[in-house]
Amino acid sequence: MQIYKSEVLNHVADSSSIKLKGINTRRGLIIDRNNTELARSIPVSSMWADPKVLVxxxxxxxxxxxxxxxxVLDMKLAxxxxxxxxxxxxRFIWLKRQLSPExxxxxxxxxxxxxxxQAEQRRYYPTAEINAHVLGFTGIDSRxxxxxxxxxxxxxxxTPGKEKVVVDLHQRVIENKGIxxxxxxxxxxxxxxxxxIQAYAYRELKAAVLRxxxxxxxAVIIDVDTGEILSMVNQPSYNPNRGDLRRPxxxxNRAVTDMFEPGSTAKPFTVVAALEAGIVRPGTVITTTPGRFRVGRNWVRDYRNLGPLSVTQVLQKSSNVGVSKLALALEDDVFLDVFYKLGFGIDTGSGFPGxxxxxxxxxxxxxKFEKATLSYGYGMQVTxxxxxxxxxxxxxxxxxRDISFLKTDKPLSEERVFxxxxxxxxxxxxxxxVNDGGTAISASLESYRVAGKTGTARKAVKGGxxxxxxxxxAGIAPASQPKIAMVVFIDEPAGDAYYGGDVAAPVFANVAEKALRLLNIAPDKKEENVAQVVKERKNHG
Structure with a gap:
């Protein structure tokens, strides 16, 4: 038998003892721009059973x-x-995946x-909730x-590998036959x-939401020079290390999925359209008296009668009447072109899922009323x-410039839009x-000049x-040579304070000051103005 049937017998023996065994590969690290680890794979064991052997x-x-x-399996014996x-x-069933060391x-x-x-890997996120919405998470199979x-x-x-091994009766490897x-x-x-920066932004946003x-x-911070996202945080957050506690x-990631009407933060773009068309200059005076004006069968209103305002003061005082008159003085295509060029109505191209x-x-x-309300951010939705x-x-x-979640030394693409x-x-x-007389003094920084705009909008419901x-x-700093653009969004603040200048602006101030220092950006505010800024911010809480 061994002589004449050797080939057949060897084949039968090999079929039961020689197996192809998978070689696990390590999932890549995710690191931040300064090489700090944000996600890594750690070795764990999973338990499986061979029912045929057990029976x-x-x-x-x-x-x-x-x-x-x-x-251990949290199962009844029966x-x-x-x-x-x-x-x-x-010959194989999983009993429990990713066991604890104990x-x-x-x-x-x-x-x-x-x-x-069986040796496997589990994803571990050292910063837990802070980077959760950017990093996301993997499933049980590390996908x-x-x-x-x-x-x-x-x-x-x-890509996982394969190796040929010899196993014994209990499927234990006793010999390696090669890769x-x-x-x-x-x-x-x-x-x-x-x-x-992410840690500061997370802390300040969470404190504001709770307060x-x-x-x-x-909150989102973008590097103006490159289009890189320096920070993106959301509340409420979750711990990606605890799959059992995740809720949809x-x-x-609300910063890329949730839409809202931008309200007065859209007013600078209306002013851009008017200046580009040459119908006004920054000092051009617009009459807003008596604080309202009729457009068709509807009224556009300011929070009070602001009187005659220059175009600059229209933004400073956040006049709905003022920007509406600018929009209505423009041809439709000229007015809308700026919004289209800025990318509203299409995603940013970041490639972020969802x-x-x-x-x-x-x-x-x-x-005309729809055109007027669009000039101050109603009738459109943005992330x-x-x-x-x-x-x-x-x-x-x-x-x-195109948005990038990956570190880059130069912009992915550039297009001049105005x-x-x-x-x-x-x-x-x-x-x-953000200066005295404006709507967001609490957004001013001690060491840097800021350009920004508040926004407060009612939430749309069925029928109105x-x-x-x-x-x-939304703000830009330093104003003299911008490095960062930052947006802070707070949804449904409770209590008496619900204006952007009271709720969102302080978050901007606390984060932007630290971010610019961490980025080693030179202050551009004169020393004699610093004491005044500190005093004004204290007066406004």
């Missing part, structure tokens, strides 16, 4: 160790026995024939399900996020990221918003607008 050792089911195994009997012809040691001590441990983990899953995953396919390690991904008993909040309403494109669809034969990108375009002197002269004029106008508010502040 052939029937006495196992009556041992005390089998009862202990059931307790249910565990039923599972094994149901799968009795199988559980691994315990299972090793039990030494139950037919129960084995990216949300965020950067999903967007760059292919690069991060690598069939080499394993390829996943690529490391370096994000544009600065963990230091004002708000429903939610978001916490895991979505990103919303906002809403900017103007119906044919739209009314915090879209608004931050638009303000970054202002800060860059009218050059629109003149540098107009951008500088509007930035100078927006500086008055309700009593809930959204508040936001």
């Amino acid at each position: 052939s050792n029937a006495d196992v089911f009556h041992r005390e160790d089998w009862q202990k195994l059931a307790s 249910d565990l026995n039923a599972l094994i009997q149901q799968k009795r012809s199988k 559980q691994t040691q315990f299972i090793n001590r039990l030494k139950i024939p037919g129960v084995y441990l 990216g399900l949300e965020g950067i983990e999903r967007a760059f899953n292919e690069q991060l995953s690598g 069939v396919d080499e394993a390829k390690t996943g690529e490391d991904i370096q994000l544009s996020i600065d963990s230091r 004002h008993r708000a429903r939610a909040g978001s 309403e916490f895991t979505r 990103e919303s494109s906002g809403k900017f669809s103007i119906r044919p034969n739209w009314s 915090p990221l879209q608004l931050a990108k638009a303000y970054a375009t202002l800060g860059s002197g009218g050059v629109k 003149s540098q002269k107009v951008a500088q004029q509007v930035i100078s106008m927006m500086e008055t918003v 607008y309700g009593d809930e508010y959204m508040t936001f502040f």
